[in-house]
Amino acid sequence: MRVVVAAVLLSGAAARAQWGPSAGLRQGQTIWALNWEVAGPIGDFQNYIKNWSLLGFSLEARYLIKKNISVGGSFSFNRWEETYSNISTPIYLPSSGASGVATGPVYRYNDMFGLRAIVHYYFGEGGTFQPYVGAGIGGV
Numbered sequence: 001m002r003v004v005v006a007a008v009l010l011s012g013a014a015a016r017a018q019w020g021p022s023a024g025l026r027q028g029q030t031i032w033a034l035n036w037e038v039a040g041p042i043g044d045f046q047n048y049i050k051n052w053s054l055l056g057f058s059l060e061a062r063y064l065i066k067k068n069i070s071v072g073g074s075f076s077f078n079r080w081e082e083t084y085s086n087i088s089t090p091i092y093l094p095s096s097g098a099s100g101v102a103t104g105p106v107y108r109y110n111d112m113f114g115l116r117a118i119v120h121y122y123f124g125e126g127g128t129f130q131p132y133v134g135a136g137i138g139g140v
Contacts, residue, residue: 024067024125024130025064025067025068025122025130026064026067027064027065027066027067028063028064029063029064030061030062030063030064031060031061031062031063031064031070031072032059032060032061032062033058033059033060033062034057034058034059034060035057035058035059035060036056036057037053037056037057037058037076037078038052038053038054038056039052039053039056039078039080040052040053041080045110048108048110049080049081049082049108049110050082051080051081051082053078053079053080053081055078055079055080055081056076056077056078056079057076057077058074058075058076058077058114059074059075059076060072060073060074060118061073061074062118062120067122068121068122068123069119069120069121069122070119070120070122071117071118071119072117072118072119072120073115073116073117073118074114074115074116074118074136074138075113075114075115076112076113076114076116077111077112077113077114078111078112078114079109079110079111079112080108080109080110080112081107081108081109082108083105083106083107083108084105084106084108085105086103086104086105087103087104087105087106088101088102088103089101089102089103112140113140114138114139114140115138115139116136116137116138117136117137117138118134118135118136119134119135119136120132120133120134121133121134
């Protein structure tokens, strides 16, 4: 069952009504995109969680203000998880001077939500293949 679900999710294609090689993009059109995201930890975040995340998605909406320029917004979510079966850490209580070691399982989770304003420029006249370049700015 997992293989079937993975095959269906990985074999997606864009579906558009009344879309053909001669249609192209047009001013006033809205483009929606739902994406599956794979994310890896970078920088100091790698010290907390080393695993890559397969639990992510983003939703984008773009509005064509001209035939080859769109503006819009994007929301994204990514979740990282890592489990350690047994970790020991030293404990020191300054008030009593007592010290010791705590040992047990550790479950690390991190959820990130991002909001971005985006802009894209589309090259050429469109058709079945539409190259573009885009940029976004926002926060997590």
